[in-house]
Amino acid sequence: MDFQPTERQQYWRDRVRNFVQDHVRPAVSTYHAQDAEGDRWKVIQVVEDLKAKAKDQGIWNLFMPPRNDGHHHVEESFEFEGPGLTNLEYALCAEEMGRIGFASETFNCSAPDTGNMEVLHRYGTRDQKDRWLAPLMQGEIRSAFLMTEPQVASSDATNIECRIDRDGDDYVINGRKWWSSGAGDPRCKIAIVMGKTDFSAGRHAQQSMVLMPLDAPGVNILRHLPVFGYDDAPHGHMEIELKDVRIPATNMLLGEGRGFEIAQGRLGPGRIHHCMRTIGVAEEALEKMCRRLQAREAFGKPIYKHSVWEERVAQARIDIDMTRLLCLKAADMMDKVGNKAAKQEIAMIKVQAPNMALRIIDNAIQAHGGGGVSEDFGLAKAYAHQRTLRLADGPDEVHARSIARMEFARHTPLPGEADDTLSSGDMGATR
Template identity: 55%
Template sequence: MFAELSSKAAELKDRLEAFMTAHVYPNEREILSESSRGEGRWNPHPVVAELKQKARAEGLWNLFYNHGPEGQGLSNYEYTHLCELLGRSLAAPEIFNCNAPDVGNMEILSTYGTEAQKQRWLKPLLDGEIRSCFAMTEPRVASSDATNIETSILRDGDDYVINGRKWWITGAMNSACKLAIVMGKSDTSAPKHQQQSMILVPMDAPGLTVMRPLSVYGYEHPPLGHAEVLFDNVRVPAENMLLGEGRGFEIAQGRLGPGRIHHCMRFIGLAERAIEIMCRRALSRTAFGSKFADMGGVRQVIGQCRVELEQARLVTLKAAWAMDRHGNKAARNDIAVAKIVVPTTAGQIIDRAIQVHGGGGLSEDFFLAEAFAETRFLRIGDGPDEVHREALARAELARHAETAH
């Protein structure tokens, strides 16, 4: 099933690894530190801005993108290997214009956007001139079932009027965020999965208010942030509708599949790095007359981490391979498996690395505490584990239904 990387992908991987070593890791702590940002924490970090220019100049830009000459034209399987490198640092994806939620939004605009929508929004996103957010989750309803969402998108002459409240809108705090892709209901009398639509809303539209940042275990993740956003009679032109009324679920499934697997790719790299620093810590620290690395309990933990990470990497590679050969829709079960397995596995590995680091693992001196918060977040984000297990169970039961009697 698995193949060697193409010469192009292998060369990009080598150059990306060298760039990470030379530029990303040395600046990581400054970029990720929340305590040093102060009032300007929602503005793009100056070091990141400088590194983005370097990355683009070196051709390490839009690595995920395969819809046109703005990207590298890699397959999902090839990008998996590069994305794992990006995932080793929470600071890295933004530097290479491969960060969520922009990646998913660029996929939406490329696949479903009109030429006018692409010119206005996709081009500056691909150029890294602006950022965007994706507004689906709501505080008043269980948004794991997206049919529950209550935000209204109603036609009024040549416009649509949007009313509702969204939260956990990643990127909305960033001063560079200029676009929200909003999912809401345009026709509550339509069939259940045809009531929803998606529409493009400029962040400076009258009536759109970013209410507050939301923290994950105390981390606000500047300059992106996760925001609560109010839409109060927000009016946008009818041509801002994506694909057409009632097509929201169709677009969501097209967006979330690749987005889920990209998260998994990155978390493999994050967990790999956690194992590495856990081993270095175990080899360098002594307690009760013995090195940590000589203690049976620590060695058992390290061995189990390797077993679990290889399992997680394989299901991620399989999902990427299936997407390339059968399409995102046909690969949805493989994507669901990876989405369940990887965040949990990465979180367990990072938690064990924190334990080996003792008090240091809880601090900003290492990347582990914020990495743990990130992995725990994704067991809910992009669909909670329970939803994916339910979908997998339905698929299994349907597959065996004909032979049940």
């Protein structure tokens, strides 16, 4: 067991860290100024400038899976390759990206594009890749992922009701989706839609995923969904009506009934990406908290000298470092034994990371007093985003259920224990 980063891990982490420090952080004020100008749903030029700079430096598409990851279903060509970072190598980079909200996009590493590009990379046909993956990898367009629905508990994806019906050489889509992240961006041109192609098939064989252009007739954006009042423009989260949307049958991904298979390939890495960015968010909140506590006085002494804050800061450091280790362990397992074998670790980090960050951000808000709940320090917005992550990619309860089931399977009753428990329970009930 070696906790020292390899030379390659340090190389990529430091390149991202330095770029964020030297180029992204100084651009934050420009970003906010451009974000506040004109229409909310627009291209923000400073991000485009940073993307060009990152691309020139080769710090681009870092999440793309290595060529030998075993998931490719069609003949590959090198134009669809990234630097080939492992999950562990990328995890260290993602933490640095998480420190500033728009940093991930400057490296073309922001959700949901990362997951969608991985799906196209692993499961797409050559034609699908040429049409959609190539411009996504170049950062020329953005994408959306449409799974969650307002009328059903989408934490159980077998509940989804969106229909994808075959009609000759086409599929016709009907349904309603919401929390369709990224659909507000004017560059969003393609969505991966999960729906049912066969309502009579087995429980996990009914669902399929298709590629749907956002400008197809019948795609109607009904409303934007703010999170605690934050619109997340130009990214946004939308409720979308799909009314007789007709797409070519060639837009099917992998095949009918393969939706859950694709989802599992997509969500494992995505959860790790979210969690490592979350650690970066928590580090930023802790830094702001420490600076604020040392800069202000209350009741005759600096606030940081009040013992309650020493305890909170100490616990924050402990929680961040423990969470990082769990996340790196999960990423390392994914690289070595695959997503399925790392299922419990992925579930654990998905529960732990946002809850950890929320506690630290909440304490940072408290340290800033009234300023903490304002927009001045970015903490309220960070809290809103992290609170969303307790639901995104599966709510805490689903992951906890998965963790518990694996734990119960590991510790089944010894012979005779079940009978003893039952008989003693019966005795208690008759007294």
